[in-house]
Amino acid sequence: MKQLVILSGKGGTGKTSIAAALAHLASSEMRLVLADADVDAANLELVLAPTRVEEHPFEGGAVAEIDPDECLACGICEGVCRFDAIIPGEQSYQVDRLACEGCAACFYQCPKQAIRMVPQQAGEWYRSDTRFGPLFHAHLFAGQENSGKLVTMVKQQARLLALDTDADLLLVDGPPGIGCPVISASAGADMALLVAEPTISGVHDLERVLATTDHFGIPARVLINKTDINPARAGDIEAFCQERGIPIVGRIPYDTTVTEAMVNGQPITAYADGPATEALHLAWAHLREALRS
Amino acid sequence: MIITVASGKGGTGKTTVAVNLGLALAREGQLPVHIIDCDVEEPNAALFLHPTLKESEEVGQLIPEVNLDLCTFCGRCAEVCQYSAIAVVAQRVLVFPELCHGCGSCALNCPEGAISEKLDVMGVLEIGHAGPIAFAQGRMNVGEAMAVPIIRQLKRRAIPEDHDGRVIILDAPPGTSCPVVESMRGSDYVLMVTEPTPFGLHDLRLAVQVARNELGLPVGVVINREGIGDEGVDAYCEEEGIPILMRIPLDRRIAEAYSEGIPMVEVLPEYREAFLALYREIAQRVGMEVTP
Numbered sequence: 207m208k209q210l211v212i213l214s215g216k217g218g219t220g221k222t223s224i225a226a227a228l229a230h231l232a233s234s235e236m237r238l239v240l241a242d243a244d245v246d247a248a249n250l251e252l253v254l255a256p257t258r259v260e261e262h263p264f265e266g267g268a269v270a271e272i273d274p275d276e277c278l279a280c281g282i283c284e285g286v287c288r289f290d291a292i293i294p295g296e297q298s299y300q301v302d303r304l305a306c307e308g309c310a311a312c313f314y315q316c317p318k319q320a321i322r323m324v325p326q327q328a329g330e331w332y333r334s335d336t337r338f339g340p341l342f343h344a345h346l347f348a349g350q351e352n353s354g355k356l357v358t359m360v361k362q363q364a365r366l367l368a369l370d371t372d373a374d375l376l377l378v379d380g381p382p383g384i385g386c387p388v389i390s391a392s393a394g395a396d397m398a399l400l401v402a403e404p405t406i407s408g409v410h411d412l413e414r415v416l417a418t419t420d421h422f423g424i425p426a427r428v429l430i431n432k433t434d435i436n437p438a439r440a441g442d443i444e445a446f447c448q449e450r451g452i453p454i455v456g457r458i459p460y461d462t463t464v465t466e467a468m469v470n471g472q473p474i475t476a477y478a479d480g481p482a483t484e485a486l487h488l489a490w491a492h493l494r495e496a497l498r499s
Numbered sequence: 500m501i502i503t504v505a506s507g508k509g510g511t512g513k514t515t516v517a518v519n520l521g522l523a524l525a526r527e528g529q530l531p532v533h534i535i536d537c538d539v540e541e542p543n544a545a546l547f548l549h550p551t552l553k554e555s556e557e558v559g560q561l562i563p564e565v566n567l568d569l570c571t572f573c574g575r576c577a578e579v580c581q582y583s584a585i586a587v588v589a590q591r592v593l594v595f596p597e598l599c600h601g602c603g604s605c606a607l608n609c610p611e612g613a614i615s616e617k618l619d620v621m622g623v624l625e626i627g628h629a630g631p632i633a634f635a636q637g638r639m640n641v642g643e644a645m646a647v648p649i650i651r652q653l654k655r656r657a658i659p660e661d662h663d664g665r666v667i668i669l670d671a672p673p674g675t676s677c678p679v680v681e682s683m684r685g686s687d688y689v690l691m692v693t694e695p696t697p698f699g700l701h702d703l704r705l706a707v708q709v710a711r712n713e714l715g716l717p718v719g720v721v722i723n724r725e726g727i728g729d730e731g732v733d734a735y736c737e738e739e740g741i742p743i744l745m746r747i748p749l750d751r752r753i754a755e756a757y758s759e760g761i762p763m764v765e766v767l768p769e770y771r772e773a774f775l776a777l778y779r780e781i782a783q784r785v786g787m788e789v790t791p
Contacts, residue, residue: 215541217509217673222698246674247507247702267581288602289651304680304713309602310581323581346676348708353676354644382509382673383540386644406760407514407543414541414641421642436758462727468696469729 207368208497209376211243211395213419215411217382219403220431223464224486225379226253226473231490233338236374240336241364242343243391244381245329245356253471256334256341264344264359266328266352267308274298276320283312283321304349329356333363340367354386361391375497384418392419397497398426399455404439412443416452426452427496429489433457453496456489458482500787501658501667503537503686505710507702509673512692512723512747514538515757517670518547519764523774524666525631531665532632535657537682538672539622539637539649546760548629556624556656558637560601560648561616565592569613576605576614597644622649624656633657646678654685666778675705683710687785690744690777692721696728700735707741717784721777724749742784745777 212221212228222244232238242250270291272283277298284292284299291305292312301312313321328351331344342364346353361378368376380391392398398419402412412428419426428447433440440457447454459481467477475483504517517534525532536544563576563585574587584598585605596619606614622639635657637649658667671682683689689710693699703720710716719742722732726749736743747753747770756766764771 216543217541218511218694219509246676246679247509247705249508249698249701252697252701286603286607305684307600307602308581309600309604310579311602311604311607314579314604314608348675348705349677349680349713351677353674383538383646384641385540385639385646385678387676388540389642389644403510403758405758406546407541407757410543410546411541417641435754439758465696465727468698471697 207373207376208396209378209394210397210399210493210497211378211380211392212399212401213380213388213392213415214382214401215384215415216403216408219401219408221401222249222253222379223468223474224401224429224431225250225377227475227486228490228493229254229338229377230473230475231487232375232377237371238339239364239368239373239376240339240341241360241376241378242341243357243360243378243387245344245346245353245360245387246381248343248345250341250379251334251343253468253473254336254338254341255471256336258332258334260333262331263327264329264331264356266326266350268323268325269303269306269308270301270310270312270321271324272299272301273320273322276318278318280317282315282317286311286315307351328352331356331360331363354390357387357390358393361393365394384414388418389422392422392424395424398424399493400426400428401431402428402443403432404430404436404443406439409439409442409446413446416450427455427493428452429455430457432460434459455492455496456485458485500688500782500785501662501669501686502688502690502781503669503671503683504690504692505671505679505683505706506673506692507675507706508693508699511694511699514543514547514670515723515763516690516692516721517668518544518762519770520774520778521632521668522762522764523771524778526771527775528631533657533665533667534632534634534670535653535667536636536670537650537653538670539639539646539653540672542636542638544670545634545636547762548632548634550627550629550634552625552627554626557620558624558649558652559619559621560599561603562596562599562601562619563594563605563614564617565594566613566615569611571611573610575608575610579604579608601648621645624653626657646672647681650678650681675709679706679709680714683714683716686716688781689716689718690721690781691718692723693732694724694727695722695730695732697731699728700731703732704735707739719744719781719784721745721747723747744780745773
């Protein structure tokens with residue numbers, strides 16, 4: 207079983223649309239398990255019309271809670287909290303639940319033991335069926351921490367099922383950025399597909415995400431999206447990849463049917479035979495070969 | 500006034516709005532303008548502003564350092580650590596910096612006073628100016644996991660204590676989790692930039708939940724690339740009573756300028772007035788005196 211993670215650094219370059227298209231193309235040739243590792247803003251389900259099979263709570267960390275009847279308003283908790291999560295008051299202090307990182311420093315320092323640590327449900331994760339294979343996805347509740355842990359949970363579950371069912375490919379739609387959720391999404395990947403757009407920001411962010419996959423020893427391939435919005439910048443990406451020895455698996459032209467397909471809840475390759483679909487067929491053929499070796 | 504520009508979904512135009520709003524205001528010259536790039540994983544505002552960076556400061560968080568001459572290997576540090584970032588194995592103490600949140604609880608709780616703290620560098624803060632605009636950004640080092648400590652220190656360092664009469668624009672990272680919360684906290688207004696598509700709408704809903712429901716902040720929307728998708732965002736905003744403060748049409752000239760790192764108000768100066776109007780609208784809504 208091979209694991210392919212789709213990343214981009216910069217948001218909005220087309221990771222999810224490309225993930226959906228690759229899922230569609232791969233599913234006709236092999237057994238597939240899908241994981242949406244962007245738990246902040248999980249969009250893969252919007253184009254795969256999944257049927258939910260399982261739903262599980264995700265326990266995040268705990269949050270401190272101060273018993274107002276016990277609190278002496280001595281301020282020791284505020285003094286030890288490094289997250290500005292303690293709100294002083296006349297009679298008693300309070301905890302800013304969103305700022306609290308659950309470190310329990312206040313819990314251990316409170317002279318009156320007026321503080322307790324309350325476990326929080328930080329989200330949910332799901333197993334769903336789609337016409338292309340099982341999908342593992344999640345929803346991190348608004349403003350919660352531990353998105354990396356939830357990503358790890360989604361990935362682990364997807365991986366277990368993929369191994370159990372002897373699947374050929376685990377396709378992971380990753381989050382933007384280069385931090386903890388990206389690191390969790392990439393762990394164990396055989397290859398990273400980096401989706402880049404030919405803009406100054408796109409080139410800058412591609413370099414950062416490539417440095418990240420390099421750091422973790424994951425071989426990368428690049429797919430240029432909306433390649434014709436700035437041919438000169440697309441050329442910069444080509445040159446950069448050539449210099450770094452990173453193969454480019456495709457160049458997708460700007461194609462308005464891609465957004466049309468999204469509005470209609472379909473992967474572009476299942477929706478229209480335009481230039482984007484054509485480029486994605488080629489990209490998939492490249493990736494399939496690259497994953498085989 | 501602190502305005503955070505956020506979105507949920509990535510690539511909707513947060514940086515475009517933050518930069519052009521700042522440039523339009525600064526050109527009027529009536530209010531001091533600050534732009535702070537809080538997307539420390541992928542900071543891009545500088546690509547449009549070309550700031551002169553005068554100061555650079557390594558930042559990170561404090562991680563424990565154990566003095567083995569004093570340590571009795573009692574295991575109290577590991578017991579109080581909520582992140583499993585410190586472990587005592589036989590006659591050794593292991594510290595895992597990538598799990599540590601820098602809370603200092605292990606040092607506070609060590610009965611022997613054997614734990615001190617040292618800075619684990621996670622990135623850099625860079626401070627300078629772009630013409631009249633005070634500029635600051637954080638850059639997280641590649642391979643680091645946690646953006647929040649960098650954002651927290653960036654805001655502490657770059658937002659003046661007394662910011663009355665200043666306009667401070669924060670360019671937030673995408674998403675809806677802790678780095679976004681850290682960016683939005685303490686703002687007077689959250690401006691959500693979205694695109695009118697199902698992905699844009701889905702993520703806008705989540706971002707509004709964070710800003711409005713969790714943090715209790717007033718929220719307004721900018722629709723970018725109007726005409727690209729469907730009517731879902733309009734219907735949602737109407738239903739939720741969220742004002743749509745600006746619409747930027749899908750325009751190849753804007754996309755091309757963006758791709759070259761050129762702010763749209765330079766290519767299409769007619770947008771200056773639109774961004775000033777956006778500012779006035781926000782100022783009015785948060786009850787500030789409206790200048791310019």
